[in-house]
Each structure stands twice: as C-alpha cells, then as structure tokens.
Amino acid sequence: SSIPVLTIDGPSGSGKGTISRLVSQQLGWHYLDSGALYRAVGVAAGWADLDLADPAALVRCAFDTRVGFRDDPSGELRVLVNDIDATDELRTETAGAAASAIAAIPEVRSALKDRQRAFRQAPGLVADGRDMGTVIFPDAPFKVFLTASAEERAERRYKQLKDKGVSVNLDGLLREILARDARDASRAVAPLRPADDAVRIDTTGLGIDAVVERVLQLVTP
Numbered sequence: 709s710s711i712p713v714l715t716i717d718g719p720s721g722s723g724k725g726t727i728s729r730l731v732s733q734q735l736g737w738h739y740l741d742s743g744a745l746y747r748a749v750g751v752a753a754g755w756a757d758l759d760l761a762d763p764a765a766l767v768r769c770a771f772d773t774r775v776g777f778r779d780d781p782s783g784e785l786r787v788l789v790n791d792i793d794a795t796d797e798l799r800t801e802t803a804g805a806a807a808s809a810i811a812a813i814p815e816v817r818s819a820l821k822d823r824q825r826a827f828r829q830a831p832g833l834v835a836d837g838r839d840m841g842t843v844i845f846p847d848a849p850f851k852v853f854l855t856a857s858a859e860e861r862a863e864r865r866y867k868q869l870k871d872k873g874v875s876v877n878l879d880g881l882l883r884e885i886l887a888r889d890a891r892d893a894s895r896a897v898a899p900l901r902p903a904d905d906a907v908r909i910d911t912t913g914l915g916i917d918a919v920v921e922r923v924l925q926l927v928t929p
C-alpha cells in the first residue's frame with residue numbers, strides 16, 4: 709500500500725497513547741489504538757463470563773466483538789464495545805491484564821489482524837501498539853519504539869489514576885507494570901520488541917511536547 713503508516717510501539721506507560729494521538733492530530737492522519745481492540749475483547753469476554761483458559765471461546769469472541777471509536781466533543785477518544793461506551797472500563801488495570809492474557813493466544817491475534825489493517829486509509833495512519841511495526845504494518849515507512857523506565861511509567865499511571873480520583877498504590881502499580889511487560893515480552897507470538905528499522909526514543913524525563921516534536925521530525929523532516 710502506498711498509504712503511509714507511522715507505527716508507535718512500546719510497553720505500557722511509555723506514553724504511546726498520548727503521543728500517537730497528538731501526532732495523528734497534527735498530521736491529520738487516522739489513529740489506531742490497537743491496545744483498545746485487545747482490551748475490548750478482554751472486557752467482552754468478561755461480560756460474557758468466558759473462561760480465560762478456553763481459547764476457542766476467546767477466538768470466537770475476538771471475531772464477534774464489535775469495537776467502535778468516536779471522538780467526543782472535547783476531543784477525547786471514546787470506545788464502544790458492542791455499542792456500549794466502555795471507555796472507562798477499558799482503562800482499568802483489570803482490562804489491561806485481561807487484554808494481555810487473551811493477546812497471548814495466536815488465533816486471537818490473527819482474528820484481529822484484518823481489522824487493524826483496515827485502518828490504513830488516506831491520507832495516513834498512526835498505529836499504536838506492541839507489534840504495529842513488526843507484524844501488522846511491517847512495510848510502514850515510519851517506525852518508532854518508545855521506552856521509559858518502569859519507575860517513570862508507574863508514576864505516570866499513578867498520576868493519571870489519581871487525577872481521576874482513583875486511589876492506587878505506587879508499588880502495586882509498578883509490580884503490575886513489570887508483570888505485564890514480562891508477559892508481553894516473553895510470549896511466543898508477536899512478543900514486544902522493537903522492529904529492526906524502528907527509531908528508539910527513551911522518554912524518561914522528556915515532556916510530551918518534546919517527544920511529539922521528535923516523532924513529527926521523522927515524518928516531516
């Protein structure tokens with residue numbers, strides 16, 4: 709395809725979501741939050757009371773779950789799961805853990821492949837996830853891998869949750885983040901790793917604007 713894609717991969721809390729969304733707005737490109745697809749399937753599996761140890765049921769769920777994205781008036785991205793606004797539920801660590809569990813099933817990943825590729829539409833796409841540059845859009849002309857220290861990622865998540873009035877424990881968050889990283893990096897299929905041709909950006913100690921600028925420079929030098 710000649711439609712350009714900018715892939716932004718990295719671990720949870722690396723700032724992928726915020727950066728990808730801002731960059732897509734600046735470029736006027738479409739935006740794919742692939743993590744939201746995995747979270748949506750995880751949450752839908754929970755709603756249906758499916759057994760996380762029953763791969764066949766989860767694969768069916770991946771095919772059947774409808775996921776819709778829409779911008780609300782304040783510019784926030786809302787996610788509809790089977791036509792229900794599940795934006796807040798999708799952000800919880802429970803949804804993240806469910807996503808990470810179902811994301812380790814190869815057939816669930818292939819079930820979501822075409823859906824992700826369909827986001828590649830003119831004038832361009834910013835795709836955020838774990839395997840955007842390695843598996844879903846290997847031919848993307850622009851690839852970024854964002855990292856940050858686990859401590860900084862836990863602190864960012866802590867602030868986000870605190871701002872929303874959710875009371876959390878920093879050490880607990882750090883442990884959850886490290887556990888999810890380990891699972892995402894060690895799984896047999898599409899493990900979290902930078903594409904060979906990805907530009908790595910360590911965002912530890914960097915502000916959002918600085919990261920956005922560096923990423924934009926890759927696309928429009």
Ligand code: C5P
Binds near residue numbers: 720746807811836888
């Ligand atoms: O990016 P986010 O934290 O929303 O992703 C939730 C989980 O979904 C990740 O921990 C990962 O296990 C899975 N995921 C994935 N591949 C992607 C995006 C997310 O395996 N492209």
